[in-house]
Each structure stands twice: as C-alpha cells, then as structure tokens.
Amino acid sequence: MKRDKVELSRVSPVVLVSSEVEDKGREFGDYSVSLSIRYERALSNAGLIPWIVPTTIDPAMVAEVMRRSDGLMLSGGEDVVPEIYGPPLPESLRSKVHTTPDGGQRDLREFLLIKEALAQGKPILAICRGQQVLNVALGGTLIPDIPTACPKAIDHKRMDRRTDIVHEVRLTPDSLLAKITGKQRLGVNSTHHQAVERVAPGLRVCAMGEDGIIEGLELEPGAAEKFPFLLSVQFHPERLEDRYAGHRAIFRAFATACRRI
DSSP, X not given: OOOOOOOOOTTSOEEEEOOEEEOTTSSSSSOEEEXXXXXXXXXXXXXXXXXXXXXXXXXXXXXXXXXXXXXXXXXXXXXXXXXXXXXOOOHHHHTTOOBOTTTTHHHXXXXXXXXXXXXXXXXXXXXXXXXHHHHHHTTOOEESOHHHHOTTSOOOBOGGGTTSOOEEEEEOTTOHHHHXXXXXXXXXXXXXXXXXXXXXXXXXXXXXXXXXXXXXXXXXXXXHTTSSOEEEESSOGGGTTTTOHHHHHHHHHHHHHHHTO
C-alpha cells in the first residue's frame, strides 16, 4: 500500500510515549525498556515525533518532560498491579496476572504522566494496557482475567494474529471514536486477557465487543468540551494503521489535537 510521505519539521509536535520494562537479564543485567517499533511508525506517519518517557517516578521530572511535549501516548504491556484497584486476588487468579518486574514503578510513572497531562491540558491516546492504566488512574477497576470472569466471552488473547482483524466492536453513536473513524462498527485485533470493569468517573464507553467487553473509552460529553483530546482503545491500532484507514485515522486525529497545543 502506498503511503503519503510525512513531512516532519522543527515545529512538528513531540509526543511522550510510555514503554514496557523488561526483566533483568533478558538482555542486560538490569531492567531495560522495550517498545514495539510500530508505535513509532504510526506516530511518525501521522506527523508526530515520538519521545520515549524517561524511566523515572520523580514527579518534578515527569512534570517537566510533559511541559516540553505536546501530547502523551500510553502503550501496551504487562498487567497493572491488581492491589492498586482492588483487594488482593486469590492465588488461583493472581497466578494469571503478569505485572511489570519493577514492582509497579511503571504503573506509578504512568499515573504521574496522566495526572500531568490532564493538569497541563495535553492530548492523551492510550492503547491496550494504556486504556487499563488510564481507567485505574481515574478511579475505575479492571477485570483481572477475562476467561475466568467472563467464560462466555470470545478469545481476546489472539497472540497468533496480532496484526490481523479478529473481531468487530460496536462504536457508540456520536462518540469521538465514531466521528474519527467514520464507522459504527470497527474490525480490531485482540491481544489481551484483562479489560475495563467499572468505568472511571468522567469517562464513557465508546466501543464495546459483542460479548460485552469494553473496547474503548473517552471523556463524557461535558468533560470533553474542556479538554483537547482523550481516547483509549483496548486493541492495537498501531498494528493495523498501515492497511486500515479507520485505525490510521486514530493517530491522525491525535496528531491534529497535538498541533493545537
């Protein structure tokens, strides 16, 4: 597929991108960061300059890097520490949860990033784990394991088809996501085993699977009038945007919002 050439300039928006934390010893003797190159490509294809967030939990540094950027994108990765949003899980369920190896520092870092982005009025795009951590940061909860809690749900962990559409989601009429994509239904990929349970105050569902699993969140209409852009999706549009216009439109809408800052 032929792609439009993207022109970047000194005034192109810079977007902070969160990254995954890898186990000690996987490549080095200490923790390291990991980020799929597809995020970078999707953002740069939309005319944005990606900037990986420093691995810090210093509030002052987080506030400063946010001031120097034009938006925030929260990427996918391992599970949010469950004790942050609920009581301790029984061992039978706890064994199904795989958190980052840094003791929850990524969770804390992203909470700080979300707080600063909201305080500074910077656009937010959250993907997969990003949707989950955004919902928790704002007061919502998660389903720790879909197969356990929702045995009739479809298989959402299709790791064998990460770059393929595997099911459809229904978009809420008049939602930001419906307006961006120009669709009422959107085909998506699916590589997760957790999902949003109780939606955080101030957010509303903008996409849902036929099995009732929440696939997208955005600000409630009243809040949306006061904030430039906030959208989260449970799927991975960065793995589909090279072939599907609806997924490409998500990054372009985010870029448009970042240019207005």
